[in-house]
Amino acid sequence: MGIACRSTGVQHMTSNNASIEIRDLYKIFGKSPAQHVDAVRSGMTKAELAKVHGQILGLNNINISMPAGKIQVVMGLSGSGKSTLIRHINRLIEPTSGSIMIDGRNVLDMSELELREFRRNHTAMVFQRFGLLPHRTVIDNVTFGLEVRGVEAAKSRDTAMGWIDRVGLSGFETRYPNELSGGMQQRVGLARALSNNASILLMDEAYSALDPLIRTDMQTMLLELQTELEKTIVFITHDLDEALRLGDQIVILRDGSIIQQGDSQDILLRPADDYIERFVKDVNRGRFIKVDAIMESLLQSESRSLPKLKSGLTLETAAKELTNSSYDSAFVTGDGGRPLGLISLRQITAALSSGAVA
Amino acid sequence: MDWLFRFPQLDPEFLLAVKRAIDGALKALTRGYGQSIEDFFYPLQRVLIFFESTISNAPWPLVVIALAVIAWFAARRWAVVAAVVGTLIAIGLLGLWQDAMKTISLVFTSTIFAIAIGIPLGILMNRYKRVGGVMQTVLDVMQTMPPFVYLIPVVMLLGIGRVPGFIAVVIYAIPPIIRLTDLGIRLVDKEVLEAADAYGCSRSQKLWKVQIPLAMPTIMAGINQTIMMALGMVVIASMIGVQGLGLNVLQAIANQYFTQGIFNGFAIVGIAIIFDRISQAYGHRLQKHRGAAHD
Known part of the structure; x- marks a missing residue:
């Protein structure tokens, strides 16, 4: 499916200054997380914490500056904390300590109402298993974010039609998600996210459930869209090829800690340790x-x-x-x-x- | 060794006193407030009579057509419509039309009330875990309590007739709809809920746009069970003066009229089938788009 280069009813961000600054972020899963932050700060490892206190260290001293308008990839294997990390940016998960500054505001200080407003207008998210509403048609899924925000139906419909066209799903507006293939469902997920016109796009293993060829198509589409949209994209993946292809910046996580940050050239030519070197070995x-x-x-x-x-x-x-x-x-x-x-x-x-x- | 073979029960005098005290209090309540309780339920009685007289006095072809149309819109299948029409005609031919209409009207109104009360209770049960725990226990008791026991307090408070019968039916039939509303909401896919949160849904938006629609097939299963239980209880409630097919069954038991019992029994089965097929077919139609993705 090709990508039509029309942009009916689609508004673009004129400027995007939504850089994301993550500072000293810790997340401990357990009954009394706050008590153990200091122990972790002074060097207790994930294994020790689990053994001695029965708590799981999710994120350990995370510091990342994600530049505005760029694609930031967070890579790691399962259990590395990458999905936990992306959920901190729109606070689907509450941190144990730390700060996340976006456009001068700390996400972690927001009240429930502010957070809701922030999620509605400044972020949009794409999920691994799509997270579509099965009882709604494609068009009604794509307008979901706008509907939640209270945009009038006719207007959100126009916007949605524009994006459905852009992701190559014209003609499928009245289908239901379970009538579509995985790749097409994720296009719906992407159109839903883009309709929101948010400056930050959070993609949680968005392409991991797709076949390799479809995945490459979707990557190409994202890169093409990005040259025009210049959103701040946080892209989670466990696939190094995908990370290298998409990432303006890459962070590699292991056991909740960052083991390397840099662009694709840094990762490939100067791997920080044996662990990354093992990954890099199989890359073309x-x-x-x-x-x-x-x-x-x-x-x-x-x-x-x-x-x-x-x-x-x-x-x-x-x-x-x-x-x-x-x-x-x-x-x-x-x-x-x-x-x-x-x-x-x-x-x-x-x-x-x-x-x-x- | 006598004490081993006789359970050390409480003093019979004391037990008697307890029973007397409770029954006395209930009687005093009835005597003191009987009229106001009855006044309170008077609007309900009007509603019940209105439904019953509407459906009983309507020309029978109109009732058949109306139910056939409902069946069509719920199921969109001719087989279901044919089953409904056939069952109604059979009931009419057996001379049970009027009684069947009374039964249908009471089942219908009590199901509507049970849904109107049960779904909000199910939502509350889901949202507040502590309420949920208490409610779970209450529902367990309600579902195992022999249905006849419900009849006693309502009769004491309200005498015999439609309203006490109706209340007993609603109380007996409400547990499944509460439970399955709670269950349906709990079963909603976690990632879809996360998507709702990520797009900034408020609690009520999440409930109405995501949780309730996705729980709907399960809720429909609850409605189906509630209807079936209401139908069962309508028969038992004939003991406290609820008219309809149940009363005929009761007479048949008392007088050993085998054929009358069988005919009325089959009419009840027929009505059960009508309600069951309509509500199930509707539930299935709701599930049409719920299947897993095929990729």
Whole structure:
């Protein structure tokens, strides 16, 4: 299903300053969580806490700055606390201690009414198993957020139709969710979230339940939409390929703690520990590492005539282009063909085969 | 060793005194407030009489058509409509039309009341866990108490007739609708509830837009059970002067009229089938879109 590039009835955010600042966030699940925060702060591990006090450490000292208008991926395996973390941003889960600042307001200080207003107007969420209302048609699911907010029916219908069209579901408006495939159901979930016109989009393993091919389609659609919408997206996944493909920034969680933060190049080229290295090993590096990350800077102005590779190119493409030319190195060029650095086939091969890059 | 074979019961004099005190209090209550209690229930009596006379005095073809139309809209299947019409005609041919109408009218009104009281109670039970715990116990008692026992206090307070019969029926039939409303709300998918929260639903929005609609198939199962129990109790309530098919059964027992008993019994079964098929078919139709996703 293609993505129609019409935007009838769809309003866009003109500016998005909804950065998310998470500071010193702790979450302990148990009967008396507050009593144990200090113990955890001073170094008690998840295992110790569970053994000695029978409490589960959900999140341990989380600090993340999620930039506005970017995709922040939170990656981890099950039990790493990633779903717990995303539920703190709209406070579906109450923290044990810490702060989450969004647009100058601490989400954790909001009253029930403020929180409701915040959820209605500033965040929208997409769920792993879609979270659609089975008794409502596609269009009535998509208008749900607007209806809750009290937008008049005709207007929310227009908005919803626009987004249904954008996610490629035109003609399915009057179907029920159980008449649709998983991929189509998640498009409904996405259209519902986008209809809300919120600056923050929370996606909790949104694509994990989908088939690999459908998943790639949905990723492409999200990236295309994002170039235009520039929302602050928090994307949860257990799939490193997905994380690398989507994430402007990536955080990797394990046992409730952050073990690495950075962009895809940092994760691939400088994995923080063995655990991440094991993940990274199985990734197709050529598809994700960019020439910029491994090029040598130019010491003096080079006069050699070499082929030019555009900045931002993946190693896979770079290697192909370089092999097709008769040279074994090339300039990496930025805007207007200005050379930024030098890259050789040998460097590319080295980077593809291991993480060892000087 | 005598004490081993005789249970050490409370002093018989004392027990007698207790029974006397309670019954006396109830009698005093009836004597003192009997009139005001009756006045209080007078509007209810009007409603019951109104329904009963409407359905009994209506031309029989109109009643048949009305029930057939209801059956069609609830089930959207001709088989159900045919079953309803056939059963009604059979009842009429056996000469039980008037009695059957009285029974249907009482079952109908008491079910409506049971639903109107039961669903809100079920919602309360679900929302406030402590209320829920107490209510669970009360419902257990209500469902195991022999139905005849309900008749005693209502007769003492209100005498015999429609209103006490109606009250006994509602009390007897209400537990399933309360329980299944609570259960239905509890069974709503957690992720859908989370979605409702994430989109900023208030409590009442969540209840009316998500929980109740999704609990509806279970609630319908409760309504179905409530109807069946009401129908059962209507027969027993004939002992306190409720007219209709039940009274004929009671006479048949007293006089050993086997055939009268069987005919009336079958008429009751027929009415049960009508109510059951209509409410079940409606419940099924509600579930049409609830199936799991096929992907």
